[in-house]
Amino acid sequence: xxxxxxxxxxxxxxxxxxxxxxxxxxxxxxxxxxxxxxxxxxxxxxxxxxxxxxxxxxxxxxxxxxxxxxxxxxxxxxxxxxxxxxxxxxxxxxxxxxxxxxxxxxxxxxxxxxxxxxxxxxxxxxxxxxxxxxxxxxxxxxxxxxxxxxxxxxxxxxxxxxxxxxxxxxxxxxxxxxxxxxxxxxxxxxxxxxxxxxxxxxxxxxxxxxxxxx
Ligand code: HEM
Numbered sequence: 508x509x510x511x512x513x514x515x516x517x518x519x520x521x522x523x524x525x526x527x528x529x530x531x532x533x534x535x536x537x538x539x540x541x542x543x544x545x546x547x548x549x550x551x552x553x554x555x556x557x558x559x560x561x562x563x564x565x566x567x568x569x570x571x572x573x574x575x576x577x578x579x580x581x582x583x584x585x586x587x588x589x590x591x592x593x594x595x596x597x598x599x600x601x602x603x604x605x606x607x608x609x610x611x612x613x614x615x616x617x618x619x620x621x622x623x624x625x626x627x628x629x630x631x632x633x634x635x636x637x638x639x640x641x642x643x644x645x646x647x648x649x650x651x652x653x654x655x656x657x658x659x660x661x662x663x664x665x666x667x668x669x670x671x672x673x674x675x676x677x678x679x680x681x682x683x684x685x686x687x688x689x690x691x692x693x694x695x696x697x698x699x700x701x702x703x704x705x706x707x708x709x710x711x712x713x714x715x716x717x718x719x720x721x
Pocket of ligand 1 (some may be wrong): 515519522526540541543557561564616617620623624625642659663666689706709711712
Protein backbone atom coordinates (compact mmCIF):
# COMPACT_ATOMS: atom_id res chain seq x y z
CA UNK A 508 0.00 0.00 0.00
CA UNK A 509 2.81 2.39 0.97
CA UNK A 510 4.95 1.74 -2.13
CA UNK A 511 2.04 2.12 -4.60
CA UNK A 512 0.95 5.22 -2.65
CA UNK A 513 4.40 6.79 -3.03
CA UNK A 514 4.24 6.08 -6.75
CA UNK A 515 0.91 7.95 -6.94
CA UNK A 516 2.44 10.85 -5.02
CA UNK A 517 5.29 11.05 -7.59
CA UNK A 518 2.82 10.86 -10.50
CA UNK A 519 0.43 13.49 -9.10
CA UNK A 520 3.34 15.87 -8.39
CA UNK A 521 4.58 15.63 -12.00
CA UNK A 522 1.03 15.76 -13.45
CA UNK A 523 0.16 18.82 -11.32
CA UNK A 524 3.35 20.58 -12.45
CA UNK A 525 2.54 19.76 -16.09
CA UNK A 526 -1.00 21.18 -15.71
CA UNK A 527 0.45 24.52 -14.61
CA UNK A 528 1.66 24.92 -18.22
CA UNK A 529 -1.94 26.04 -18.85
CA UNK A 530 -0.79 29.42 -17.46
CA UNK A 531 1.65 29.73 -20.41
CA UNK A 532 -1.20 29.61 -22.92
CA UNK A 533 -2.82 27.27 -25.42
CA UNK A 534 0.23 26.69 -27.66
CA UNK A 535 2.66 25.88 -24.82
CA UNK A 536 0.16 23.58 -23.10
CA UNK A 537 -0.62 21.67 -26.29
CA UNK A 538 3.11 21.45 -27.13
CA UNK A 539 3.68 19.90 -23.72
CA UNK A 540 0.84 17.38 -24.27
CA UNK A 541 2.35 16.55 -27.66
CA UNK A 542 5.90 16.13 -26.28
CA UNK A 543 4.59 13.68 -23.67
CA UNK A 544 3.68 11.42 -26.59
CA UNK A 545 7.07 11.83 -28.30
CA UNK A 546 9.11 11.50 -25.08
CA UNK A 547 11.91 8.87 -25.37
CA UNK A 548 11.78 8.63 -29.19
CA UNK A 549 13.47 7.03 -31.12
CA UNK A 550 14.43 4.49 -28.41
CA UNK A 551 10.74 4.19 -27.50
CA UNK A 552 7.92 4.18 -30.09
CA UNK A 553 5.44 7.11 -30.32
CA UNK A 554 3.38 7.15 -27.05
CA UNK A 555 5.77 4.48 -25.64
CA UNK A 556 6.55 6.50 -22.52
CA UNK A 557 2.84 7.25 -22.02
CA UNK A 558 1.96 3.55 -22.24
CA UNK A 559 4.71 2.57 -19.76
CA UNK A 560 3.27 5.19 -17.37
CA UNK A 561 -0.31 3.95 -17.93
CA UNK A 562 0.64 0.30 -17.26
CA UNK A 563 2.71 1.31 -14.18
CA UNK A 564 -0.23 3.33 -12.79
CA UNK A 565 -2.69 0.50 -13.43
CA UNK A 566 -0.46 -2.02 -11.62
CA UNK A 567 -0.06 0.47 -8.72
CA UNK A 568 -3.84 1.02 -8.60
CA UNK A 569 -4.58 -2.71 -8.45
CA UNK A 570 -1.95 -3.14 -5.69
CA UNK A 571 -3.32 -0.14 -3.76
CA UNK A 572 -6.99 -1.18 -3.89
CA UNK A 573 -6.20 -4.88 -3.18
CA UNK A 574 -4.11 -3.90 -0.14
CA UNK A 575 -6.91 -1.62 1.09
CA UNK A 576 -9.46 -4.47 0.85
CA UNK A 577 -7.11 -6.94 2.61
CA UNK A 578 -6.39 -4.44 5.41
CA UNK A 579 -10.10 -3.62 5.85
CA UNK A 580 -10.94 -7.36 6.12
CA UNK A 581 -8.11 -7.91 8.61
CA UNK A 582 -9.37 -4.98 10.70
CA UNK A 583 -12.97 -6.25 10.77
CA UNK A 584 -11.77 -9.77 11.71
CA UNK A 585 -9.73 -8.32 14.58
CA UNK A 586 -12.91 -6.85 16.14
CA UNK A 587 -15.95 -9.06 15.64
CA UNK A 588 -18.14 -7.27 18.22
CA UNK A 589 -19.04 -3.67 17.58
CA UNK A 590 -18.01 -0.90 19.97
CA UNK A 591 -20.83 -0.04 22.42
CA UNK A 592 -19.60 3.50 22.53
CA UNK A 593 -17.29 4.95 19.90
CA UNK A 594 -15.95 8.45 19.99
CA UNK A 595 -13.09 9.53 17.72
CA UNK A 596 -10.92 11.40 20.18
CA UNK A 597 -7.47 11.24 18.70
CA UNK A 598 -7.91 10.37 15.04
CA UNK A 599 -7.81 13.12 12.42
CA UNK A 600 -10.66 13.56 9.93
CA UNK A 601 -8.26 12.60 7.12
CA UNK A 602 -7.55 9.21 8.72
CA UNK A 603 -11.26 8.47 9.23
CA UNK A 604 -12.12 9.25 5.60
CA UNK A 605 -9.45 7.06 3.96
CA UNK A 606 -11.88 4.35 2.75
CA UNK A 607 -14.74 6.52 1.50
CA UNK A 608 -12.34 9.17 0.28
CA UNK A 609 -10.38 6.52 -1.60
CA UNK A 610 -13.55 5.13 -3.20
CA UNK A 611 -14.63 8.66 -4.20
CA UNK A 612 -11.19 9.28 -5.73
CA UNK A 613 -11.48 6.07 -7.73
CA UNK A 614 -14.84 7.25 -9.16
CA UNK A 615 -13.29 10.64 -9.91
CA UNK A 616 -10.32 9.06 -11.76
CA UNK A 617 -12.68 6.97 -13.91
CA UNK A 618 -14.64 10.10 -14.89
CA UNK A 619 -11.39 12.06 -15.33
CA UNK A 620 -10.05 9.52 -17.85
CA UNK A 621 -13.35 9.44 -19.76
CA UNK A 622 -13.36 13.25 -19.73
CA UNK A 623 -9.74 14.00 -20.71
CA UNK A 624 -8.01 10.87 -21.91
CA UNK A 625 -9.95 7.99 -23.45
CA UNK A 626 -13.31 9.62 -24.22
CA UNK A 627 -12.38 13.31 -24.50
CA UNK A 628 -15.91 14.34 -23.55
CA UNK A 629 -16.49 18.06 -23.86
CA UNK A 630 -19.29 18.78 -21.34
CA UNK A 631 -19.93 22.17 -22.93
CA UNK A 632 -20.48 21.16 -26.54
CA UNK A 633 -21.40 17.52 -26.02
CA UNK A 634 -18.73 16.50 -28.54
CA UNK A 635 -16.41 13.54 -27.94
CA UNK A 636 -13.17 12.16 -29.36
CA UNK A 637 -11.10 14.22 -31.81
CA UNK A 638 -14.11 16.52 -32.36
CA UNK A 639 -13.73 17.73 -28.78
CA UNK A 640 -10.65 19.68 -29.90
CA UNK A 641 -7.17 20.14 -28.48
CA UNK A 642 -6.27 19.33 -24.82
CA UNK A 643 -6.16 23.03 -23.82
CA UNK A 644 -9.59 23.83 -25.30
CA UNK A 645 -11.05 20.66 -23.80
CA UNK A 646 -9.74 21.67 -20.37
CA UNK A 647 -10.97 25.28 -20.59
CA UNK A 648 -14.38 24.18 -21.95
CA UNK A 649 -14.67 21.65 -19.12
CA UNK A 650 -13.98 24.17 -16.36
CA UNK A 651 -16.23 26.75 -18.01
CA UNK A 652 -19.07 24.48 -16.85
CA UNK A 653 -19.54 25.40 -13.18
CA UNK A 654 -20.61 21.96 -11.94
CA UNK A 655 -17.60 20.32 -13.58
CA UNK A 656 -15.35 22.76 -11.70
CA UNK A 657 -17.20 21.86 -8.48
CA UNK A 658 -16.67 18.11 -9.14
CA UNK A 659 -12.95 18.65 -9.68
CA UNK A 660 -12.55 20.93 -6.66
CA UNK A 661 -14.39 18.50 -4.37
CA UNK A 662 -12.19 15.68 -5.74
CA UNK A 663 -9.08 17.77 -5.01
CA UNK A 664 -10.30 18.29 -1.44
CA UNK A 665 -10.67 14.50 -1.13
CA UNK A 666 -7.20 14.10 -2.68
CA UNK A 667 -5.74 16.55 -0.13
CA UNK A 668 -7.25 14.58 2.79
CA UNK A 669 -6.07 11.29 1.30
CA UNK A 670 -2.54 12.58 0.74
CA UNK A 671 -2.36 14.11 4.21
CA UNK A 672 -3.06 10.86 6.02
CA UNK A 673 -1.57 8.58 3.31
CA UNK A 674 1.85 10.25 3.54
CA UNK A 675 1.88 9.79 7.30
CA UNK A 676 0.79 6.12 6.98
CA UNK A 677 3.37 5.37 4.28
CA UNK A 678 6.26 6.83 6.29
CA UNK A 679 5.05 4.85 9.31
CA UNK A 680 4.85 1.58 7.32
CA UNK A 681 8.32 2.16 5.89
CA UNK A 682 9.74 2.68 9.38
CA UNK A 683 10.56 6.40 9.38
CA UNK A 684 8.46 7.41 12.37
CA UNK A 685 10.33 5.87 15.30
CA UNK A 686 11.48 9.15 16.88
CA UNK A 687 9.50 12.23 17.92
CA UNK A 688 11.39 14.34 15.33
CA UNK A 689 10.74 11.92 12.46
CA UNK A 690 7.05 11.72 13.44
CA UNK A 691 6.88 15.50 13.38
CA UNK A 692 8.60 15.57 9.96
CA UNK A 693 6.25 12.91 8.56
CA UNK A 694 3.24 14.98 9.66
CA UNK A 695 4.71 18.12 8.09
CA UNK A 696 5.42 16.21 4.84
CA UNK A 697 1.75 15.09 4.81
CA UNK A 698 0.56 18.69 5.08
CA UNK A 699 3.07 19.96 2.54
CA UNK A 700 2.22 17.35 -0.12
CA UNK A 701 -1.54 17.76 0.44
CA UNK A 702 -1.34 21.54 0.05
CA UNK A 703 1.12 21.58 -2.86
CA UNK A 704 -0.52 18.79 -4.91
CA UNK A 705 -4.24 19.38 -4.22
CA UNK A 706 -3.74 23.17 -4.17
CA UNK A 707 -1.64 23.13 -7.35
CA UNK A 708 -4.22 21.02 -9.20
CA UNK A 709 -7.03 23.33 -8.05
CA UNK A 710 -5.31 26.42 -9.50
CA UNK A 711 -6.24 25.58 -13.12
CA UNK A 712 -10.01 24.98 -12.61
CA UNK A 713 -10.20 28.03 -10.30
CA UNK A 714 -8.34 30.19 -12.84
CA UNK A 715 -10.70 29.15 -15.64
CA UNK A 716 -13.70 29.84 -13.39
CA UNK A 717 -12.39 33.35 -12.57
CA UNK A 718 -11.45 34.09 -16.20
CA UNK A 719 -7.66 34.18 -15.61
CA UNK A 720 -7.24 31.30 -18.08
CA UNK A 721 -9.51 31.45 -21.11
C1 HEM B 1 -7.68 19.56 -11.31
C2 HEM B 1 -7.12 18.39 -11.45
C3 HEM B 1 -6.68 17.76 -12.75
C4 HEM B 1 -6.65 18.30 -14.02
C5 HEM B 1 -7.05 19.70 -14.48
C6 HEM B 1 -6.14 17.26 -14.90
C7 HEM B 1 -5.97 17.41 -16.28
C8 HEM B 1 -5.65 16.40 -17.15
C9 HEM B 1 -5.56 16.52 -18.57
C10 HEM B 1 -5.79 17.80 -19.36
C11 HEM B 1 -5.23 15.30 -19.08
C12 HEM B 1 -5.02 14.94 -20.55
C13 HEM B 1 -3.57 15.15 -20.90
C14 HEM B 1 -3.27 14.85 -22.35
O1 HEM B 1 -4.09 14.33 -23.10
O2 HEM B 1 -2.13 15.12 -22.73
C15 HEM B 1 -5.14 14.38 -17.95
C16 HEM B 1 -4.84 13.04 -18.04
C17 HEM B 1 -4.70 12.19 -16.97
N1 HEM B 1 -4.83 12.50 -15.64
FE1 HEM B 1 -5.31 14.30 -14.91
N2 HEM B 1 -5.86 16.14 -14.15
C18 HEM B 1 -6.19 16.40 -12.83
C19 HEM B 1 -6.06 15.54 -11.75
C20 HEM B 1 -5.65 14.23 -11.83
C21 HEM B 1 -5.50 13.33 -10.72
C22 HEM B 1 -5.75 13.71 -9.27
C23 HEM B 1 -5.09 12.13 -11.23
C24 HEM B 1 -4.79 10.85 -10.54
C25 HEM B 1 -4.48 10.65 -9.32
C26 HEM B 1 -5.00 12.26 -12.65
C27 HEM B 1 -4.65 11.27 -13.52
C28 HEM B 1 -4.60 11.37 -14.89
C29 HEM B 1 -4.28 10.28 -15.79
C30 HEM B 1 -3.97 8.84 -15.36
C31 HEM B 1 -4.35 10.79 -17.09
C32 HEM B 1 -4.22 10.01 -18.39
C33 HEM B 1 -2.95 10.16 -19.08
C34 HEM B 1 -3.10 9.29 -20.31
O3 HEM B 1 -3.64 9.75 -21.32
O4 HEM B 1 -2.74 8.14 -20.19
N3 HEM B 1 -5.34 13.56 -13.00
N4 HEM B 1 -5.38 15.08 -16.79
